[in-house]
Amino acid sequence: MSTYTALYRQWRPDTFDEVVGQDVVIRTLKNQLESGRIAHAYLFCGSRGTGKTSTAKIFARAVNCTDLQENGPCGKCEVCVSLASGNNMDIIEIDAASNNSVDDVRDLREKIKFPPAVGKYRVYIVDEVHMLSAGAFNALLKTLEEPPAHAVFILATTAPHKLPSTILSRCQRFDFKRIPLRTIVNRLKTICSRIGAEVEEAGLFTIARWAEGGMRDALSLLDQCIGFCGNKITNDDVLAILGTAGQGFIFQAADDMLSGNAAGLIESIDRLSNDGKDLTVFIKELTNHFRNLLVAGVCDEPSALLDVEDSELQRLISQAKAAGESRLVRALDILTGLEADIKYSTQPRVLIELAMVKICRPYSEDGSLDALLDRIEALEQRLKGAGGIRTQETSETRAAYRVENDSARAVRNIDIEYKAAKEAEEEPAGESAEESAIAEPVVIKGGTPDLEAAWPKFLKLVKKDRLGLYSMFAEAVPRLNGNVLTLCFTENQGFHAAAVEREDNRRFLEEMMKQVTGLDIRLRCVVGGSIDDLLQSPATDDRDDAKDDYLVKKAYEVFGKDKVEVIEE
Numbered sequence: 001m002s003t004y005t006a007l008y009r010q011w012r013p014d015t016f017d018e019v020v021g022q023d024v025v026i027r028t029l030k031n032q033l034e035s036g037r038i039a040h041a042y043l044f045c046g047s048r049g050t051g052k053t054s055t056a057k058i059f060a061r062a063v064n065c066t067d068l069q070e071n072g073p074c075g076k077c078e079v080c081v082s083l084a085s086g087n088n089m090d091i092i093e094i095d096a097a098s099n100n101s102v103d104d105v106r107d108l109r110e111k112i113k114f115p116p117a118v119g120k121y122r123v124y125i126v127d128e129v130h131m132l133s134a135g136a137f138n139a140l141l142k143t144l145e146e147p148p149a150h151a152v153f154i155l156a157t158t159a160p161h162k163l164p165s166t167i168l169s170r171c172q173r174f175d176f177k178r179i180p181l182r183t184i185v186n187r188l189k190t191i192c193s194r195i196g197a198e199v200e201e202a203g204l205f206t207i208a209r210w211a212e213g214g215m216r217d218a219l220s221l222l223d224q225c226i227g228f229c230g231n232k233i234t235n236d237d238v239l240a241i242l243g244t245a246g247q248g249f250i251f252q253a254a255d256d257m258l259s260g261n262a263a264g265l266i267e268s269i270d271r272l273s274n275d276g277k278d279l280t281v282f283i284k285e286l287t288n289h290f291r292n293l294l295v296a297g298v299c300d301e302p303s304a305l306l307d308v309e310d311s312e313l314q315r316l317i318s319q320a321k322a323a324g325e326s327r328l329v330r331a332l333d334i335l336t337g338l339e340a341d342i343k344y345s346t347q348p349r350v351l352i353e354l355a356m357v358k359i360c361r362p363y364s365e366d367g368s369l370d371a372l373l374d375r376i377e378a379l380e381q382r383l384k385g386a387g388g389i390r391t392q393e394t395s396e397t398r399a400a401y402r403v404e405n406d407s408a409r410a411v412r413n414i415d416i417e418y419k420a421a422k423e424a425e426e427e428p429a430g431e432s433a434e435e436s437a438i439a440e441p442v443v444i445k446g447g448t449p450d451l452e453a454a455w456p457k458f459l460k461l462v463k464k465d466r467l468g469l470y471s472m473f474a475e476a477v478p479r480l481n482g483n484v485l486t487l488c489f490t491e492n493q494g495f496h497a498a499a500v501e502r503e504d505n506r507r508f509l510e511e512m513m514k515q516v517t518g519l520d521i522r523l524r525c526v527v528g529g530s531i532d533d534l535l536q537s538p539a540t541d542d543r544d545d546a547k548d549d550y551l552v553k554k555a556y557e558v559f560g561k562d563k564v565e566v567i568e569e
Contacts, residue, residue, distance in 0.1 A: 007226075008219040011191055013054045015072040016062075020187050020215065021179030022051055028174070029055070030070075033062055038121070039172045041144055041153040043129075045160040046176025049214025055176075056125045056154040060091045063152065064119030082118045090116040091123050097131040105132070105139040112143060112151050121152050129155040130162035137164050144170050178213025181205070181307040187215065188222060197226055202235040205309055210242060243278035250289050251315060257331060258323045262360040266353055279352055280342055287335040294328045296320040331359045449517040451480040461512045469505055472496045476525075483520060485513060489527045497525040 013019045016026045025044075032038060042059075044052040058072050061083050065073040073080050082088055094108070108124065116122040132140070144153060144167065155171060157163065185204045192199050199207075199222070207225070211218035221241070229237045239246055245253075249268070256264040272282055296302040296313070297320030303313055320328070338355045342348040455478055463470040473496060476487040489497045499505065506523050513521040 006220070007191070007195075007223040008049075008216045011219060013051065013058065014075065015069075016055075016058060017071040019051045019055055019058070021183045022055065022176055025055065025174045025176060029059055029062075033059075033068060038063055038152065040147050040151065041171040042155065043160065043163075043168065043171035043173045044154060044156045044176060045173065046158070047178055047213060048158055049211070049216030049218075050176040050179060051215065052156040052176050053125070053127055056156055057091070060121075060123035060125060060152070060154065063121045063123065064090060064116070079119045088117070090119045090121070091125065093125045093127065095128065096126050097128045100132045100136055102133065102135040102139050105136045109139070109143050112148060115148075115150050120150070122150055123152045123154060125154045125156065127156045128158070129167075130157045130159040134164075137167060141166055141170075179215055180213075181208045184208040184211055184213075184215060184218050188218060191219070191222070195231075197222075197231045197233065199225070199233040200235050203233055203238040206235055206238045206242070242281065243276075244281040244285055245272060245277060247312060250285055251319065253286060254289055254293065254319060257356065257359050258319070258327060260360040262357045265356040265360065269349065269352060269356070273349060279348055280339075283335065283339050283342065283352060287332070287339055290328060290332045290335060292316050293320045293323065294325075294332060297323065297325055297328060334359055449480070449519060449521075451478060451485075454513070454516050457516045458513055461515065462509065465512075466508065469500070469508070472505075473500050473509075473525075476500075480521075483522055485521050485523050487523070487525045489525060491528060494527050497527045501525050 016030060019026055042056075044056055046052055061073040061080060062068060064079050064083060066077045066079050067074040075081075075084070083091055092111075094104075112122070112124070114122075147153065153171075155163075155167075160168070160173070185201075185208045188199070188204050188207065192204075203225070207218055207221050210221060221238075225233045225238055225241055228241055235246065253265060253268055255261075256268070269279065269282075272279060292306050292308065293316055295305050296316040299305060302317065306313060306316065308316065334355050338351060342351050345351050459470065459474065463474075473487050473489075476489050476493070476496070479486040479488060487497070487500065500509070501524075510521060510523050513523070
């Protein structure tokens with residue numbers, strides 16, 4: 001009875017040309033073999049299944065081959081035949097995960113003195129070298145730096161950052177990159193044609209995507225699919241083995257998340273659960289999908305950064321355009337946190353459904369900046385399709401910003417700027433004639449400008465030049481007494497008042513008022529009371545008393561009245 005050999009072992013590369021996706025590494029090693037510049041120590045590092053150990057074995061045979069070919073060892077000379085046998089003494093493979101003690105390294109140091117049996121070099125391949133103990137690394141240092149002329153070390157690891165710098169500095173380092181998706185697919189096609197297996201191209205792409213750049217993982221999954229389905233494999237068969245949904249399902253779930261269809265998402269999750277799919281795998285796929293959407297939406301040339309099929313790339317670009325950047329960022333942030341949380345939860349489905357509702361309802365119980373920006377973006381999308389809901393949406397947005405902390409009050413300016421920008425876009429073409437009337441002098445009553453006539457023109461001037469500053473005081477109640485213009489803010493608008501009273505802002509506003517009235521007007525801000533109190537207070541209320549000034553009151557609270565001296569400028 002013959003023993004079956006796994007595909008990844010059957011199709012392990014025997015020559016340099018069979019190593020796929022590592023062109024830079026292979027070219028460098030070939031050049032060294034051709035020129036005879038063989039180093040005494042190499043470090044092959046990279047993620048799993050990218051060809052580190054296979055390349056090390058090929059290189060070990062190539063340095064000893066007496067009839068070296070362009071693509072590696074000939075495989076026919078006496079040395080190659082001897083090295084291919086299982087009992088050769090010139091290529092020694094050491095598993096550092098199980099031979100990681102000082103005694104193991106001392107044994108290696110004793111044996112390395114002996115010359116090679118048939119070849120020119122004795123090659124030591126140390127796999128997973130990062131697993132060596134600190135003492136073993138120290139014992140290896142001297143031998144690694146000055147080995148015998150016939151010795152070559154090849155260290156392989158998936159975690160080069162765990163190696164001491166003293167080891168790294170003694171090796172030539174080669175980084176094995178993740179193998180591109182299309183390269184894996186092409187290699188799988190070649191293998192399938194040789195073993196007589198028929199696999200749908202979509203299925204091969206699914207296998208390659210789940211291999212995450214590792215050829216060994218791709219071959220193992222293909223082997224599993226053949227065991228499950230035989231020699232005819234569809235994409236649905238691959239998805240069934242993986243326990244996940246197809247790309248169409250993922251795109252539909254993303255559409256529901258971006259459009260706020262929480263009910264549709266919960267139904268989709270229920271359908272996945274009833275079909276026996278792994279919900280953690282679904283979240284992993286969804287996270288990767290939103291990462292691709294973000295790249296497609298932010299980058300001008302996403303094809304260079306996204307390793308996907310051409311048809312899928314176009315769908316990603318189209319879906320990313322329909323979504324906003326803030327919504328994608330917030331959804332991706334929630335999904336990445338969810339992926340970590342569900343690993344340790346006894347109720348992963350509850351956490352997933354909760355996260356889906358949070359993504360669909362950015363304004364519910366969430367006062368964070370990302371959620372507020374997300375909601376603004378959602379409102380803008382709705383405004384594009386319906387102009388009649390502007391007033392209602394803006395009032396809802398303003399209500400969402402009424403929170404107590406200072407940072408949230410600062411974010412509240414987004415609503416005012418958003419409203420002002422929309423009003424500016426919707427102004428009729430005849431507005432230019434109205435703007436030209438700003439320069440006309442206002443009515444003077446007894447040497448004092450008519451505030452009712454001057455205020456609207458003043459606001460238009462400021463909004464035209466400094467929209468951000470305009471948003472700070474647009475809701476303040478103006479009071480004019482002589483040549484002093486007082487802007488009255490409510491208690492929760494202290495942040496706005498402080499911003500308006502900055503020296504540069506105050507001077508700018510005074511210059512704008514002078515353009516409107518032709519008079520030198522001094523500006524000041526006061527904070528206190530509710531909006532109703534401010535509207536009902538007399539228009540001539542100067543509020544000259546320092547105790548009513550917001551900053552003075554705060555100084556009294558912090559330092560005490562006996563330690564505060566108010567100086568009128």
